[in-house]
Amino acid sequence: MPEVLINGPDGRLEGRYLHSKVPNAPIALVLHPDPRGGGTMNNKVVYTLYQTFVQRGFSVLRFNFRGVGRSQGVFDRGEGELADAASALDWLQTYNPNASASWVAGFSFGAWIGMQLLMRRPELASFISVSPPANMYDFSFLAPCPVSGQVIQGDSDEIVPEASVQKLVTKLSNQRDIKIDYQLVPGAGHFFAEQIPQLASAVDGYIAAGLAADAAKPR
Structure with a gap:
């Protein structure tokens, strides 16, 4: 997976990018x-999210926010990271x-940034x-x-209580024309230490369903 350097708003951003061989890939x-x-x-x-998208034929980019690894700048409480x-x-x-x-996926803090990017x-x-x-x-x-979209949560998360995520999912699901695929992974903590296969399976299933639904739309 080739290393890439991106011109960010506060300097260089270090990333990893894999270009799909599929024409007009998502x-x-x-x-x-x-x-x-x-x-x-x-x-x-x-990395699991990245690889799952790759295996489904996407062109995929992951990168380090400002101040992480070889990315320039310093942490900015979310505002700068959203700009990144x-x-x-x-x-991309x-x-x-x-x-x-075009899809966005994020884990923990990255999920918060990703959902802001949606807006x-x-x-x-x-x-x-x-x-x-x-x-x-x-x-x-x-x-x-x-x-x-999809929300995935471990039922034994020691950092983010499942009840707080359920409340968010319920709020989103009650909005008009919004469907949230909520997957609760049994036994998983915040970092899915022993449940990476279950995480990958849930993500892959959702991506596959999304691609199928898109393919079925009239052109």
Whole structure:
């Protein structure tokens, strides 16, 4: 998977990108957890999301937020990281101008950033949010949520209580025309230490269903 360097709003951003061999392949951007807790693009959950999209024929980018790894800048409480994500999506779209669809996926802090990106980028067709930190951050900006998506949560999460995620899912699901595929993974903590196969299976199933639904739409 080739290393790429992206011009971000606060300097260079380090990423890993795999270009699909499928013509007009859909694209996906994958966002990592909180840098203050050691989050990077090489996090196991992030890598699993990345590989699952790759195996489904997407062109996929994951990258380090500002101040992480070889990415320049310093942590900016989410505001700068959202700008980083927007720049990364711009880069991905520049290399894939005829992409059939655009997705965003994020883990923990990255899920919060990804869902903010949804509100700014109407071209995003769907999202996958793993362990969204609904107990730590305000998700009220999702009013209304622009697209349907998937939320995955461990039922033994020691950082984000399942009840807070369930409350967010219920709120989103009650919005008009929004369907949330909520997958609760038994025994999984915040980092899915022993449940990566279950996580990958849930993500793969949702991506496959999304691709099938898109293919069935009249052209």
